[in-house]
Amino acid sequence: MQPLIHTYAPELQVSNWVNTEKELSIQEHRGKVIVIYAFQMLCPGCISYCIPQAKKMSQLFSSEEILLIGLHSVFEHHDVMGIDALNVFIHEYKLAFPVAVDQASTDSTIPQTMSAYRLNGTPSLIIIDKQGLIRVNQLGHVDDMLVGKILGQLMSE
Amino acid sequence: MQPLIHTYAPELQVSNWVNTEKELSIQEHRGKVIVIYAFQMLCPGCISYCIPQAKKMSQLFSSEEILLIGLHSVFEHHDVMGIDALNVFIHEYKLAFPVAVDQASTDSTIPQTMSAYRLNGTPSLIIIDKQGLIRVNQLGHVDDMLVGKILGQLMSE
Amino acid sequence: MQPLIHTYAPELQVSNWVNTEKELSIQEHRGKVIVIYAFQMLCPGCISYCIPQAKKMSQLFSSEEILLIGLHSVFEHHDVMGIDALNVFIHEYKLAFPVAVDQASTDSTIPQTMSAYRLNGTPSLIIIDKQGLIRVNQLGHVDDMLVGKILGQLMSE
């Protein structure tokens, strides 16, 4: 993974929430490890790697241990990855964790949270420590064992 | 696989063709082994099994050996699996073989070709021999080696 | 796979047979497709690819369709891959098909059948047609679908 200067995680900019009764805030979960998994529903690498890994996280870790949020950051083919299509995707892939729809920009194809976190594409794995600092911000696949190690370490801080 | 009474393959009922300059006809390809792979772009089992297997077929077999057609048979969530979404899917998954969109029915959620072939869901693998008889019509995953054996045998008939 | 000049398959030179009551002869099985899978029990590539593929063949094809023979062609580390070790290996990996031990040479580390077939290492897949001609002689992994196609074609000849 690339080295990273730790900065405070910006708040998510979200147009829709799925699988949660209330909006989730980075700020309000200070004290908990937060995993944000940015994906697009029609991105093959996301389907192959991100979705199974996110499902495994949600099975292995309790909601006391981590807050896991899927972030649907659509930066291409916007017309066919709207909220209706995403709802079908979440239903068919049996995703049980909260999913946020990244708020579209008015002047860019890149949605707002994706810009704020300077993501280079999807899938991107973001891990935020208990203090609210971004500790991982990685495009592409990160090995399961390495993800587990990092989460284990951050939980213990 | 389930035993099957061999019947002549009905013609495909198609609203759109992708990756082919002209419409493809079962009748006009008498003398060639035809593989029709019915899928839905938001069906997880199709993404895991059907798409990789269809891509492998298109790599291993020449167009002289088999005619491979993807059949997008949408029987649920019709709103979000239209032709625009399918075009993005085909682009992102780099499908190079012809794909037919199964013609919607006016009185049923089941599209017309899916009804004619009595498919029970997606993915479904249909294999038609050189005489035009349906030799395989199977819901779910069929092992690569078994698919290869059947195609090898039918090519040799 | 490499192109191949078809030659008649030489008889196997065997010091021990496992999983068969009588010795098996290439000559005596003229009229049947024969698969010979050369392996070494301590060869990682053989464990990863050859053994699972051979087990799949033995499940998918009846003994009427093909004669499958494992060939233990030891060309290195002879001391620790003797018949006692091989018997344990066959037991632990639950191999049910006949296995022949390639006859050691008196003047070479390469056993006799391995020399006769000019194998370059293990795993090597040899496929012999109904006439007794070698149609495949390939070092390394061959895709399941391609193996299936070749076997389907040769069965139909």
Next chain:
Amino acid sequence: MQPLIHTYAPELQVSNWVNTEKELSIQEHRGKVIVIYAFQMLCPGCISYCIPQAKKMSQLFSSEEILLIGLHSVFEHHDVMGIDALNVFIHEYKLAFPVAVDQASTDSTIPQTMSAYRLNGTPSLIIIDKQGLIRVNQLGHVDDMLVGKILGQLMSE
């Protein structure tokens, strides 16, 4: 995984060491997380799960982070899994981490370290914390992400 009463890890009883210049002691590595992976070279489950997972650990974690020891605990087929065969296995599978041969018992087929740790078979994963307490002692496969989490947590204690 099964719950576990934490007890101090007994010292390894070893007849041979491979891939290390000096004998390794549990006692002398107090302060470091220790992973002991018990396996047998002719155990299919060990080859499929334990060996790849141990190799991944040795790639992802530095020797400052964990001490990884393979433990060859032969409890069956002793004749064909001696030190000569094991040396070939370690060479062929390119294992670079230290491997200890569990000391045979005079009155049992179960070797001494296997008895001391009350292992029920192979593969067995043992993880010892910085204080020398056994925190994991698990027969069979443990998911990579869970192994990573446990190691991350124990490293942080």
